[in-house]
Amino acid sequence: MLDQTTTPVLSVKNLKIQATSYPPGEKPKDITIVEDVSFTVQRGKVLGLIGESGAGKSTIGLTSMAFGRGGVRITGGEILVNGRDILKDSQSQLRSLRGQDVTYVSQSAAASFNPSKRLMDQVIEATLRHGILSKNEAKTRAIELFRKLGLPSPETIGDRYPHQVSGGQLQRVMTAMALCPKPSLVVFDEPTTALDVTTQIDVLKAIKEAIRETGVAALYITHDLAVVAQVSDDIMVLRHGKMVEYGATSQIITAPAQAYTQDLVNIRSELHSEKQENGTPILKIENVTARYKSVPINVLKDISVTLEAGHTLAVVGESGSGKSTLARAITGLLPPIAGQISFNDQPLPPAMQDRSKDELRDLQMIFQMADVAMNPRQTVGQIIGRPLTFYFGLRGSARKARIRELLDQIEMGRGFEDRYPAELSGGQKQRVCIARALAAKPKLIICDEVTSALDPLVADGILRLLLDLQAQENVAYLFITHDLATVRAIADKIAVMHKGKIVRYGPKSQVLTPPFDDYTDLLLSSVPEMRLGWLEEVIANAKMQAAGN
Amino acid sequence: MTRPSFATLVGMIITSLFILAAIFANVLAPYGLAEIVGDAWEPSSSEFLLGTDSIGRDLLSRMIYGGRTTILVAAAATAVSFLTGSILGFTAAVVGGWFDQILSRFVDLVMSIPPLILALVILSVMPTTIVVLIVVMGLLDSTRVFRLSRAVAVDITVMDYVEAARLRGEGTVWIVFREILPNALSLLIAELGLRFIFAVLFISTLSFLGLGVQPPAADWGGIVKENKDGLVYGISAALMPTIAIAVLAISVNLVADWALNRTSSLKGGRGA
Numbered sequence: 001m002l003d004q005t006t007t008p009v010l011s012v013k014n015l016k017i018q019a020t021s022y023p024p025g026e027k028p029k030d031i032t033i034v035e036d037v038s039f040t041v042q043r044g045k046v047l048g049l050i051g052e053s054g055a056g057k058s059t060i061g062l063t064s065m066a067f068g069r070g071g072v073r074i075t076g077g078e079i080l081v082n083g084r085d086i087l088k089d090s091q092s093q094l095r096s097l098r099g100q101d102v103t104y105v106s107q108s109a110a111a112s113f114n115p116s117k118r119l120m121d122q123v124i125e126a127t128l129r130h131g132i133l134s135k136n137e138a139k140t141r142a143i144e145l146f147r148k149l150g151l152p153s154p155e156t157i158g159d160r161y162p163h164q165v166s167g168g169q170l171q172r173v174m175t176a177m178a179l180c181p182k183p184s185l186v187v188f189d190e191p192t193t194a195l196d197v198t199t200q201i202d203v204l205k206a207i208k209e210a211i212r213e214t215g216v217a218a219l220y221i222t223h224d225l226a227v228v229a230q231v232s233d234d235i236m237v238l239r240h241g242k243m244v245e246y247g248a249t250s251q252i253i254t255a256p257a258q259a260y261t262q263d264l265v266n267i268r269s270e271l272h273s274e275k276q277e278n279g280t281p282i283l284k285i286e287n288v289t290a291r292y293k294s295v296p297i298n299v300l301k302d303i304s305v306t307l308e309a310g311h312t313l314a315v316v317g318e319s320g321s322g323k324s325t326l327a328r329a330i331t332g333l334l335p336p337i338a339g340q341i342s343f344n345d346q347p348l349p350p351a352m353q354d355r356s357k358d359e360l361r362d363l364q365m366i367f368q369m370a371d372v373a374m375n376p377r378q379t380v381g382q383i384i385g386r387p388l389t390f391y392f393g394l395r396g397s398a399r400k401a402r403i404r405e406l407l408d409q410i411e412m413g414r415g416f417e418d419r420y421p422a423e424l425s426g427g428q429k430q431r432v433c434i435a436r437a438l439a440a441k442p443k444l445i446i447c448d449e450v451t452s453a454l455d456p457l458v459a460d461g462i463l464r465l466l467l468d469l470q471a472q473e474n475v476a477y478l479f480i481t482h483d484l485a486t487v488r489a490i491a492d493k494i495a496v497m498h499k500g501k502i503v504r505y506g507p508k509s510q511v512l513t514p515p516f517d518d519y520t521d522l523l524l525s526s527v528p529e530m531r532l533g534w535l536e537e538v539i540a541n542a543k544m545q546a547a548g549n
Numbered sequence: 550m551t552r553p554s555f556a557t558l559v560g561m562i563i564t565s566l567f568i569l570a571a572i573f574a575n576v577l578a579p580y581g582l583a584e585i586v587g588d589a590w591e592p593s594s595s596e597f598l599l600g601t602d603s604i605g606r607d608l609l610s611r612m613i614y615g616g617r618t619t620i621l622v623a624a625a626a627t628a629v630s631f632l633t634g635s636i637l638g639f640t641a642a643v644v645g646g647w648f649d650q651i652l653s654r655f656v657d658l659v660m661s662i663p664p665l666i667l668a669l670v671i672l673s674v675m676p677t678t679i680v681v682l683i684v685v686m687g688l689l690d691s692t693r694v695f696r697l698s699r700a701v702a703v704d705i706t707v708m709d710y711v712e713a714a715r716l717r718g719e720g721t722v723w724i725v726f727r728e729i730l731p732n733a734l735s736l737l738i739a740e741l742g743l744r745f746i747f748a749v750l751f752i753s754t755l756s757f758l759g760l761g762v763q764p765p766a767a768d769w770g771g772i773v774k775e776n777k778d779g780l781v782y783g784i785s786a787a788l789m790p791t792i793a794i795a796v797l798a799i800s801v802n803l804v805a806d807w808a809l810n811r812t813s814s815l816k817g818g819r820g821a
Contacts, residue, residue, distance in 0.1 A: 331716055352716065360718040373709040377731035390717060436713075 007083040008040040009184045009217035010064055016076030017059055017241070021140070033059055033072065034241040039234075041185065041493035046211060046218045046461060048232030048249070050225055050264070052455035053426070057221045061187045065221060082184055099126035103178035109170040113162035119173050120158025127181040138180065142460045145176040148213060149206040165429040167201035172206050179214055186211075187219045192227060194317040196482060197526040204528075205539055222457055225264050229253050230535035237261050244445065250532055267456050267485075267529060274508045275311055275492045281345070282443055282476050283307040283330070288339030290329045299325045300336070301500045307493070309443065310474040314487040314508075317497035318525070323480045325445050326497070333363055344443065361391045364437035370429035374421040380407075380432050381417030387439040406435040409472075410465060412548040427458035429463065433477035438469065444476045449488060463490055484527045488512070496520050551808055560803025562802075567797055578610035583765040590776075590784045599789055603775050605717025608786055615767035616793060622683055622768070629687025630744065634694025635737060639725045643700035653699065656692045664689045665754065672760045682761060688752055690744060697740055701733045704732040732798035735812040746798040753794065769793060 017034040034056040049057040051124075062074045063074055066086045078085050080102055089097065103126070106112045113122060124138035133141060139158070146154035149172040162170060171191055178186045186516045191207065192200040208231050211218055223226050226233055228249075235252040237244040237260065245258045283306070290300040299322045307313040315323045328334040330341060332352030341348045341363065349355050367373035374383050384403050388394040394402055399416075407416055410431040421429055430450060437445050447466070453458035467490060470477065481487060487494055494503040494511040498519045504511055516524065525538060553561070570577055579598075584606060591601040598610040641649040657666070670686055671811050675681050705711060711728050719728075753770030755761030762768040764775075769790035776786035 333712070333716070355718075357718055360716065365713070365716055367709045367713070369709060373713055375710045375728055377730070378727075387717060440717075534627070 006521070008042050009082060010041040010219070011076065011080040011083075012040070012060075012063070012078035013038045013080075015061065015063060015074070016077045017056070017072060019072045032241065037238070037241075037243050038077075039236055039246060041217045043217055044185070044211075044215045045234065046232040048228035048235040049219060049221045049238060050151075050228050050235060051225065051238035051244075052223060052457065053453060054240070055238040057223075057238055059241075060220050060238070061189050061221050062104075064187055065102045066094055067098070072527060096130060100130045100132065100181050101183055102185045102187065103179045103181065103183045104466050105174050105188045105191050106173075107193055109174045109191075110162070110167060112174065113170065115162050117161075118158065119162060119165070123158065123177040123180055126177070129182060132181050132336075137183050137389065140182075142176060142180055145179055145210070146173070148210055149173075149176055150202065151176075161214065166199070168195050168203050171195065171203050175203075175207055175210060179210060181314065182214075183216060185217045186217065187221070190222045190223070193222065193224070197332055197484070197528075198318060198522055200227075200528075201526045201535075201538060204535060207231060208535060216238065224528065225253075225267075226530045226534075229530060229532060230528060237264070253530065253532060257510065263457060267460055277507075278308055278310075280309045280311040280517055281306045282343065283313075283478065284342040285326075285330070286340045286342070286344075288326075288329055288336045288341060290325060290334055290336040292325075292334070294355075298337075300329060303339070303497050303502055304510050305493075305502065305505060307444070307476050307478060309476055310470060310471065311492040312477040312479055312490055313493045313495060314479045314481060314491035315495050315497055316481060316487050318482060318523075320499075321497040322500040323482075323497050324448055325500075326480070327448050327480055329364070330446060331363065357391065361387075361440045362443045363446070364440050364442040365446045365448065366430075366433050366437050366443070368452055370426065370450075371421060371454070373433050374429065374436075376421050377419075379417060380419050380421070380424070383421075383432060384435045384439050387436060391440055402439070406439055409438065409469065410435045426454055426457060426459075427461060430454065430462055434462075434465065434469070437461050438473065438475075441473075442475060442477065446478045446480070448480045449482070450479075452481065452483065459486075466490065476485060484524060494521065556803050557807040560800045560807070562574070563796060563800035566802050567800070568571060568618065569612055570628050571620045572660065574613045574617045577786035578607075580607040580610040582606075582610065582614045582767060584610075585700045590779050590782075590786060596613035600784075600786060602772070602786055603779060608789060611767045611772055611787055612769075612793065614636070615769045615772050615790065618679075618762050618766060618768040619749055619752055619770070620797075622679060622686070622752045622762070623745055624685035625683040626690060626748045626752070627745045628742065629683060629764075630694050630748075631737065631741060635698040635730075637691075638695040638698030639702045639729050640721065641731070643721055643724050649699075652695070652814075656695050659689070659692050662695070664751070667760070667773070668751075668755060669760060672755065677760060679765055682752065682755070686748060686755075687705075691782045694737075694740065694744065698733060698737065701736050702729050705718060705732050713773050735809050738805060738812060739809045745801055748793055751798065753790070774799050 013249050015034055015037045016032065018030050018032050020028050021031045022028045027522060037060060039047060049060060050055050059069070059072060063079060064081065066074070066079065068074060068091060074087060079087055081097065083286045086094065086097055115303070119510045120139065120142060124135070127133050128135060143154050144160060145417055146157055151157050151169055151172055157165065162367065165173065190209065192203050196202060204227065220228055220232050232249055234247065235249050236246040239251065239259070239260055245252060245256065245261045252261060253265060254264050280430045285303055285305050288300055288303045289298050303326060315326060317323045329336045332350065332355055335350035341350070342441065343359065348359060376541060383402055384406055387397050388399050403417060404414065407414070412428060412431055424432065454462065463486065469475065479490065491508045493506065494508050495502050496511065496519065501515055504520045511520070514523070528534065578745045585604060586607050587597060587601045587605045589601065589603055589605050591597055593600045597609065598608050599612065602608050602611060637652060641652045669687060671685050672681070675685070706729065711724060714724055714728050752761055752768060753773070756768050756770030759774070762771055764771065772790045773787045776784070779786050
């Protein structure tokens with residue numbers, strides 16, 4: 001028997017992962033997804049795997065269970081779990097490894113639970129299946145884990161169905177599920193990415209404490225360096241399936257050696273300083289109240305904000321705060337039931353159908369998900385060209401020349417006109433959407449979470465582009481986001497929304513300076529900061545406040 | 550572009566043979582349509598390749614002329630059903646509201662009655678000309694196309710790119726033909742192959758029941774009807790049209806599959 005104290009829980013050496021790609025019209029060929037990756041995780045330690053999408057982090061995470069998603073093969077290296085090479089395991093050995101020695105927490109808990117079974121049955125399922133505990137023992141352990149993870153009414157929450165708890169709670173239940181069979185390793189695959197900042201912090205806190213108390217080893221996969229800095233002991237930075245940098249968390253955060261890591265650490269530092277008010281409001285929203293047809297609840301309550309020409313107003317809030325509804329009210333997709341929206345000192349007809357072509361042209365929108373915001377059957381040229389023809393009647397070579405000009409403005413080269421959206425990367429897609437909005441020569445662009453679906457460095461590029469374009473075209477932005485780091489980077493004015501109301505509103509410097517109202521304080525203190533010990537501080541503060549009350 | 554597969558090629562060749570035979574029926578058929586050339590139910594010989602029918606007409610000639618009628622009626626009815634069904638279905642999805650409600654409930658009503666019974670009732674009071682047949686069959690079939698197109702279009706209208714088009718101020722026509730149609734096309738084409746074959750079966754059934762194509766003109770259903778009594782004596786004349794229908798069904802759908810693959814690529818038909 002190997003000595004459990006010195007054998008790492010997980011040891012990966014020279015891992016190589018390949019998949020087969022099927023390029024049209026050619027013979028299938030093998031492509032390498034991950035190459036030459038080695039790391040070890042000791043008992044009670046957390047290794048953070050960080051990188052942009054496509055970096056291979058989830059693929060590496062799953063290999064710790066000797067599992068490859070559809071068509072992915074582990075073709076080289078060795079993976080030792082508690083000193084045993086699991087690549088040489090038989091199927092039945094693997095079955096006992098998965099869900100017993102190694103467990104997995106996935107990104108979307110909502111999509112991972114069986115909606116027709118109670119939470120408790122699902123949490124203890126693997127534990128019972130592997131015969132680790134009896135049913136009663138497993139239930140007791142689950143309740144104990146629920147309590148550790150800070151879930152409300154731990155004794156009874158297991159009797160609920162997945163749709164009866166919130167997203168953040170579900171993510172914690174899933175963590176309980178992973179910890180229940182007393183595994184030696186838990187793989188967390190972006191467990192907080194889909195959550196609001198204020199919820200994320202609860203989950204992070206719970207995960208961190210649970211790891212500390214159970215002494216389990218963990219792989220923590222995320223694209224957010226600030227998050228991983230809070231929970232992990234070591235960090236490995238990955239890019240294109242290769243290791244960029246691997247070291248202790250303190251070293252990676254404070255003294256990154258590689259240029260790519262330095263970029264990640266310095267992301268979204270302030271790009272833009274606040275502009276002075278110039279007294280020419282372009283958009284004036286006065287006492288707007290709005291609701292959806294079949295629901296007798298006002299989603300927007302008495303909203304009043306002003307945005308000046310060439311400025312950026314950031315609307316911040318959690319999901320469900322009504323910020324996207326505000327965008328729908330401004331665009332006329334959801335006419336408000338009370339209040340007035342003025343554009344350029346002229347009252348704007350509430351419903352989109354009643355607006356003139358020029359009013360429509362002046363107000364453009366960029367959507368969160370660039371891939372569904374473009375017709376997949378139209379080429380980039382057609383997508384950008386349509387507003388040119390529709391609003392300005394441009395045709396033929398004039399249209400072509402203007403498309404080229406716009407492609408230059410969004411820093412995409414020639415040769416993109418004939419490409420289809422499916423042939424573009426995420427960042428390129430969003431750039432094309434920006435070009436489509438710009439093509440209309442608008443005075444105001446509503447940006448609805450335009451960077452939320454993008455990798456940090458790509459999002460950074462998009463924000464820089466938007467700022468450059470604002471300087472060139474003097475266009476105003478209404479920037480809807482849940483990400484305060486983005487707000488800091490680009491806003492002139494900020495409106496904080498909570499439950500359909502504006503709770504704080506003013507110039508950026510003022511909104512982000514204390515004294516804060518309770519909600520803004522919570523929101524600001526929940527944004528992970530890129531430094532060590534931030535989470536501990538927040539937890540300590542929360543405990544102090546609780547004790548004070 | 551990828552080369553069509555072997556199955557596609559087979560489908561294309563057989564389908565085009567059917568179409569050529571339909572177009573050049575006058576040239577290809579050895580005898581006239583209603584010309585009595587021999588005894589009843591003569592076996593196949595060098596003179597009459599498929600033998601003769603119940604009253605001594607050349608079966609091959611009747612099959613060729615019958616194919617022309619059947620394919621023409623079925624194709625025209627399918628065209629009618631797809632034009633009305635898809636345009637109305639897309640418009641119902643885009644416009645919504647009472648327009649959608651009225652159309653959808655009316656379609657539900659029509660679909661709740663078996664199409665064959667409805668067709669028999671309508672055709673027994675209407676003059677049985679080819680045009681009436683085509684229109685009745687096309688409109689009855691269009692309810693199914695309406696349901697499909699509306700369902701597909703409802704999914705597409707909630708996409709952000711359709712919202713973007715609305716915000717731009719585009720009209721219903723642009724949204725239906727430029728935003729929705731291209732994205733629904735592959736499904737419609739898959740349906741087209743099937744619906745065409747159903748139309749072939751439908752016209753054959755009607756003719757078999759005596760309400761379709763009227764004698765002496767021939768269609769495949771009518772030929773089955775005229776020769777069905779021969780089956781008792783072991784004469785296979787009635788089976789010829791059914792074989793033709795089966796071969797046509799398979800070959801048309803092989804071509805439809807290929808068209809489906811070509812149009813479902815999101816890279817403009819460039820990739821697989």
